[in-house]
Amino acid sequence: VHLQPFSPQFIDPVLYQWNVSGDCSLHPVAGVTLHTRGSQCTDFLSIQKHIHLLEVTGSSHYRFALDWPRLFPKGDVLSVDAEAVRYYHCMLTELQKKGIRVAVTLYHPSIQSQTLGLPRMLHAQGGWVNTSTSDAFVDYATYCFQTFGPLVNVWITVNEPNRLTEAYNVSAKERDMVLRNVLMAHARAWKIYHEHFRQQQKAMISFALHADWAEPANPFVDSHTSTVQHFLFFELGRFLDPILQNIAYTDANSCHDCFQMPHFSKDERSELKGALDFIALNHFTTRLVYPKLKQDIKRSSFVHDYGCSFIADPTWASSNRGQAMVPWGLRKVLRWVKNRYGNTRPVIITATGIDDQSSYNDHLRQRYIKSYMQEALK
Template sequence: QAHAKVWHNYREHFQPHQKGMMSIVLGSHWIEPNKPEDELDISKCQKSMERVLGWFAKPIHGDGDYPEELKNEFSFLPRFTEDEKNYIKGTADFFAFSFGPNNFKPPNTLPKMGQNLSLNLREVLNWIKLEYNSPRILIAENGWFTDSHVKTDDTTAIYMMKNFINKVLQAIKYDDVDVFGYTAWSLLDGFEWQHAYNIRRGLFYVDFKSEKKERIPKSSALYYKQIIRENGFFPRESTPSLQAQFSCDFSWGITESVLKAESVASSPQFCDSSLYLWNVTGDGLLHKVEGVKLKTRPAQCTDFVSIKKQLDLLEKMKVTHYRFALDWSLILPNGDLSVVNRQVLRYYRCVISEVLKLNVQSMVTLYYPTHTYLGLPGPLLKTGGWLNQSTAFAFQDYAALCFRELGDLVKLWITINEPNQLSNVYNRSSNDTYRAAHNLLIAHAMAWRTYDEQYRSFQDGKVSLSLHSDWAEPANPYSESHSKAASRFLQFEIGWFANPIFKTGDYPATMREYIGFKNRKGLSYTLLPSFTSEEKQLIKGAADFYALNHFTTRFVIHEPQNGS
């Protein structure tokens, strides 16, 4: 009634010449049924919204009275007279709405009541539209919080603000909700009611312990300023959708990991010189005819049933290249050339030759580590695997064998798949990781040089290695520390292998400087190996193209460890 009296007073005495509008700010949570198909859960959620928001919203924006469910359940609730209902009804020129952390109750009590807390501002705006006959809505307070120790890099607040404002825009554009304004809470850090000074919600950071209480803009203030300037969301740096075609010689392919080879032909019937009669005694079995010998035919690629299945799938897709990996441990079980499994090599040659008949080129990966044992031949694993430099020389011999046996049919080679991801295996120490990477780089370079010097002139193929190449962006684009962290991520993730091969022959200077900095601070005892001048010359330029495996973009933050 107090609000209604003020509204009528303004309406009668001030609004005619001041031309203003008046409302009352109502705050609410938003909850969704634990089981969306359960009518009882839906009913509980509706009751919850009526008790929190409808308690005031229905008298003002509805029929002038409390929700019926509320009156029925709480007999002590005061009753409005008909005159009071008419006096309160419609006493708002717009629906002023508050949505933020203060509106949410502890979540552990809600599932028991068939409810789930939700931060979906779009949904609650739609509920208001449906309940109160599409009122004009102003978001009068909205925002999130950070812990009190967070200063200006309030990254979480940026993403929460982006989510909230985007939900408002979706409600306007897709649902025809009449929202005419948004108000961020709040300008400055301050006393946050029951949370006191334990959280911060301001756009400007305030150091309460300083004498002058300086006001410093946070990242969220810069982001909100950008939203206001652009009046919404625009892809500032991304390329718009393009209606065009690739060049006619653009290659479309499919890739998989290690192709399991058949050790024996799956259709050996033409290799057997015997003649058989079937079911002559009614037993359903084959019976050999003694004394009869037939001519056999030479082994053929069609003897391998699995190849036919692969070909059928590739033909359906109409691709132009097919990438798969050989099984190093199967081809050279001893890790050296003392034992060569010719049957396995024959199987891979059959795959490549049959694929060529479909006018599809094979891109062959020599080494594709997919398991905890790295896919290495057992003897090499026992002697330390990639921690032992002798493995690099063994790989060179293995690569030369494959070039010699298969190179007349293969024009694209990948030596090693994602060597920059092997750190997941060598996790005993950073030193082991860097040592293994060092030997992997040398192994690749020696294999590339072998092809370049001994096979390229008459096989005319190209060789590279494939690097895991996810992109990285600073989680907080307004934070210099996040930008540096994202750049550092790319150097340690991609530049670690790409810089030696495609640029200088050595690791990125950023890596050496950062590792050295941590060592000087006593935060690490890692040593990044050094290349000799001969090794630098060996590695530099050892790739005919850049092969990348890309899956996502990562948001990177700067998070100091060990109190540094």
């Protein structure tokens, strides 16, 4: 039986209910006439709860992610789930009614999931190592632009692609393919939106990078200082440079010898150039870094990971789970981005926060948000 949301029209809850465990039929109740109606957004009680929470907190913006496997169970447009489409359309419509601006993430990888948040069929074919996933993403993005676009103010194509590439336990060459396929999927989706939807819908589009700051564990040791630069280029530069820097990367031409970039053809470099409307950063903390010991790493893999180890400064305030609260780290990462890419694109902090376990007296969270906002405004 395919279950549909069903709104009761009477106070008595037993008059309207699914006969799930019976003979799969709804039977009339003696003396009661049921007047049916078309489906409505109020069928989804979770939407009303979300909207209420946003209203009581005075929120003007709201960001959430679409569930790619839920919308496209088999990974292609032919398998679209109409009920999932209706749910998201209702959510966006209700947000628009309340005057809340919406940022929608097309693909939010779930590192804990076996499929990394991909439709199962795409994951079985190799996931982002396979170029077919890049093609499928472009089709999925195009469908979402067509279906939800008029109700969306900001699109995030992929959340934290710099973390996604590290989720693949594959060879360095295959990991480069993941980076290349994700970047090209984003660039192609951006181009489709720019050419076919932007004039009518007027939304902005980008991907959101995890953007923690790093400091040398020992600022008086050159290798520690250079490790910071390696970390930042690996964290941010390998995604932003091909789009915002006029550099023709090849396998032999690395970013200031920090890491090797996958090869992009001339046409691909042209597609990548300028393919984002703003720089989206997810910033949470700052860490101390130092080079990995030689016995812990082979030179052949050094250019394909962060190439460093992390430690925490015990003098920094931190949460119960060990997340350090270092407000000036946000200011430094914003300055690094500005110094490297200039004012060519606006910068938006798309995620931040700390794991305060208190539901009501969340003083740590309040202190975190206030201090980080102060640093961002300096």
